[in-house]
Amino acid sequence: MLLSPEKCLSKFCSAIFLILISLSINLSAQTKKTSVNKKKNQTESKNSTQKVEPKQAKNAKAKPADLKKQAEDKKRADSRKTEDKKRADSRRAEENIRRAIEEAKQRAAQEARRQAALAEARRRAEIAREAQARRIAFERGLRTETVANIGNDNTEGEDLDVRRAAVNALGNHAGTIVVLEPQTGKVLSIVNQDWAIRQSFKPCSTIKLVTAVAGINEKVINSDGNIRSKRFPLNLDDALAYSNNSYFQAVGAQLGNAKMISYAQMLGLGQRTGINAADESSGRLAFGNNNARIYSHGDDFEVTPLQLGVLVSTVSNGGRIIVPHIPRNKFEKANFRGTMRYQINLPNNNLQGVIPGMIGAAQYGTARRGVDSSLAIAGKTGSCIAQGSWVGLFASVAPVENPKYAVIVITRGQSERGKYAAAIAGKIYQSLRRRLVETGDENLAKVPLELRPETKVNAKVSAQIDTAEGEDSEDNDANNSVPKETLTAQFAPKGTIKKEEKPTNLFPTIVVKVRKSSEIVRQSDEITRPRIVPSN
Structure with a gap:
C-alpha cells in the first residue's frame, strides 16, 4: 500500500533522529572511557614514582661502598690486564x-x-x-x-856425432838413450850409461812386440792379422800402431803365462845382453802372473834399454840375437866384427809380422807426431806409471828394409809419455838423416810393399774399441808440451869428428828388393801386397 508523502517524511525524520541519539550515546561512552584510562595512567605513574624514589634513596645510601668495590674490581682487572700484557x-x-x-x-x-x-x-x-x-x-x-x-859416462869408443845428436835430443828430459847397429850390435852411443846398463824399467806397451811374435808363431793371430776364434774390429797392424790393449789381452788369453815367458826369453828378455860393461842388469820376467795386463802393459816385467835394442834388432835382422859391444879403441872400431849369441828358431816371416804395425805407429799411430815417416822408421811406443813416475819408451829401427840404426829412448817424469820419447828418437834420426841416405841405394828409405801396414780403423775408433784399462793411448797422454831446454853443453862432444868408418859386418844384411816407383801403378786402389804369412 502506498504511503502518502507526509508519512514518508515523518518516518525519515524519525530514523535520522534515532541515529543521532545513538551516536551521541557512543561518544559519551568513549569520552568516559578515555577519562577513566587517563586517571588510571596517572595513578600508575604516581605509584611508579613513589616506588622509584625509595630505591634511589637506597642506592644513594649504598654508593660509596659500591664505588670502592667497583674501583677495586677495576683495579684488579687493570692489574690482571697489566700482568697479562x-x-x-x-x-x-x-x-x-x-x-x-x-x-x-x-x-x-x-x-x-x-x-x-x-x-x-x-x-x-x-x-x-x-x-x-x-x-x-x-x-x-x-x-x-x-x-x-x-x-x-865413459865415451871412449863411441861415435861422437851420434852422441852429440842424442844428448841434444834428450834435452832437459830425465832419461837414457841407446843407439846401436841392429845388424852387428856395435854400440854407437849410450847416453846415461848407468840407467841404460845397470837399471831396468817397466816395458809398458813395448811388451806388445813379444805378445805379437808369440801370437803369430802360435797361430793365435792368423795371416790377416786377426785373432783366431774371436771377432775383433782391429787387425795386428792397427793394434800395434794404436797400441790397443784389448787386442793384445785377447791374444794373451789364448797364449797363457808360460808361453809368454818362453817367447820373452827367446827374444832376449830376462837375461843380460853380454855388453862389455860392468854390473849389467838382467831385468825381470813376470813368472806366475796370469793377469791380462802382462800381455799389454808389461806388468811384472822389467827390461833394460839394451834389451829393447836387442829385441827390435832381432825382429828386423832375421832373428839373430846380437851382443851389444862398445869398441873401446881404434883397432876395435876399425876392425869391428859383431857377435851373435844365437839364432832364433822361428820363421823370419813370423818375426817380421810385427814390422808393418811398427811402421804404422810411425806413420799414423802413437809415434806419428814425433818421427819423420819418410825415413822408413819402425817403432813401438810405451807409456805407463812405474817406480813413482810416468815412463815413456820408444824402441825403433831405421830404415826397415835394411836396418842401420836401432834407437831406444826411455824417459821418466810427470809429463813423460811414449810419444815424447818417440819425438826424441825422431830428432836423432833427423840428425843422422844424411847417413841414412848416403849409400846411394834408392830403396833405402822406402818401405817395401809387403811391409806396409794395412789399416782398418783410425785412432778414434781404436780408442773406442779399447775397453781395457789403458795408459799408452792418445787420450791418456799428458797435455804438457815437451820441455825445450837442453842439458849443459859440456856433455856434447867437442872436437873434430871423423867420418864414420864403414863397419865390417859379420852377418849378411837383409835387403828386401822392391820395384822402382816408375814400375808401380800409382792408383792406390789397384795396389795389393802379399801379407807376411806365418810359416807352418
Missing part, C-alpha cells in the same frame, strides 16, 4: 731471545762450516803444494841424476 711481552721477549739465540747458533754453525771448508781447502791446497813440491823435487832429482850420470 707483561706476561705476553715477556713471552714475546723470550721468543725473540730464543730466535736470536737460534739464529746466532745457525750463523755460528754456518761460520764454523765455512771456516771448516776454508780450513779443508787450505789443507788440500797445502797437500797439493807439498805433493807438487815433492813431484818437482823428484823430477829435479831425476834430471839432476841424469845430468850427473851423463857427466860420468
Whole structure:
C-alpha cells in the first residue's frame, strides 16, 4: 500500500533522529572511557614514582661502598690486564731471545762450516803444494841424476856425432838413450850409461812386440792379422800402431803365462845382453802372473834399454840375437866384427809380422807426431806409471828394409809419455838423416810393399774399441808440451869428428828388393801386397 508523502517524511525524520541519539550515546561512552584510562595512567605513574624514589634513596645510601668495590674490581682487572700484557711481552721477549739465540747458533754453525771448508781447502791446497813440491823435487832429482850420470859416462869408443845428436835430443828430459847397429850390435852411443846398463824399467806397451811374435808363431793371430776364434774390429797392424790393449789381452788369453815367458826369453828378455860393461842388469820376467795386463802393459816385467835394442834388432835382422859391444879403441872400431849369441828358431816371416804395425805407429799411430815417416822408421811406443813416475819408451829401427840404426829412448817424469820419447828418437834420426841416405841405394828409405801396414780403423775408433784399462793411448797422454831446454853443453862432444868408418859386418844384411816407383801403378786402389804369412 502506498504511503502518502507526509508519512514518508515523518518516518525519515524519525530514523535520522534515532541515529543521532545513538551516536551521541557512543561518544559519551568513549569520552568516559578515555577519562577513566587517563586517571588510571596517572595513578600508575604516581605509584611508579613513589616506588622509584625509595630505591634511589637506597642506592644513594649504598654508593660509596659500591664505588670502592667497583674501583677495586677495576683495579684488579687493570692489574690482571697489566700482568697479562707483561706476561705476553715477556713471552714475546723470550721468543725473540730464543730466535736470536737460534739464529746466532745457525750463523755460528754456518761460520764454523765455512771456516771448516776454508780450513779443508787450505789443507788440500797445502797437500797439493807439498805433493807438487815433492813431484818437482823428484823430477829435479831425476834430471839432476841424469845430468850427473851423463857427466860420468865413459865415451871412449863411441861415435861422437851420434852422441852429440842424442844428448841434444834428450834435452832437459830425465832419461837414457841407446843407439846401436841392429845388424852387428856395435854400440854407437849410450847416453846415461848407468840407467841404460845397470837399471831396468817397466816395458809398458813395448811388451806388445813379444805378445805379437808369440801370437803369430802360435797361430793365435792368423795371416790377416786377426785373432783366431774371436771377432775383433782391429787387425795386428792397427793394434800395434794404436797400441790397443784389448787386442793384445785377447791374444794373451789364448797364449797363457808360460808361453809368454818362453817367447820373452827367446827374444832376449830376462837375461843380460853380454855388453862389455860392468854390473849389467838382467831385468825381470813376470813368472806366475796370469793377469791380462802382462800381455799389454808389461806388468811384472822389467827390461833394460839394451834389451829393447836387442829385441827390435832381432825382429828386423832375421832373428839373430846380437851382443851389444862398445869398441873401446881404434883397432876395435876399425876392425869391428859383431857377435851373435844365437839364432832364433822361428820363421823370419813370423818375426817380421810385427814390422808393418811398427811402421804404422810411425806413420799414423802413437809415434806419428814425433818421427819423420819418410825415413822408413819402425817403432813401438810405451807409456805407463812405474817406480813413482810416468815412463815413456820408444824402441825403433831405421830404415826397415835394411836396418842401420836401432834407437831406444826411455824417459821418466810427470809429463813423460811414449810419444815424447818417440819425438826424441825422431830428432836423432833427423840428425843422422844424411847417413841414412848416403849409400846411394834408392830403396833405402822406402818401405817395401809387403811391409806396409794395412789399416782398418783410425785412432778414434781404436780408442773406442779399447775397453781395457789403458795408459799408452792418445787420450791418456799428458797435455804438457815437451820441455825445450837442453842439458849443459859440456856433455856434447867437442872436437873434430871423423867420418864414420864403414863397419865390417859379420852377418849378411837383409835387403828386401822392391820395384822402382816408375814400375808401380800409382792408383792406390789397384795396389795389393802379399801379407807376411806365418810359416807352418
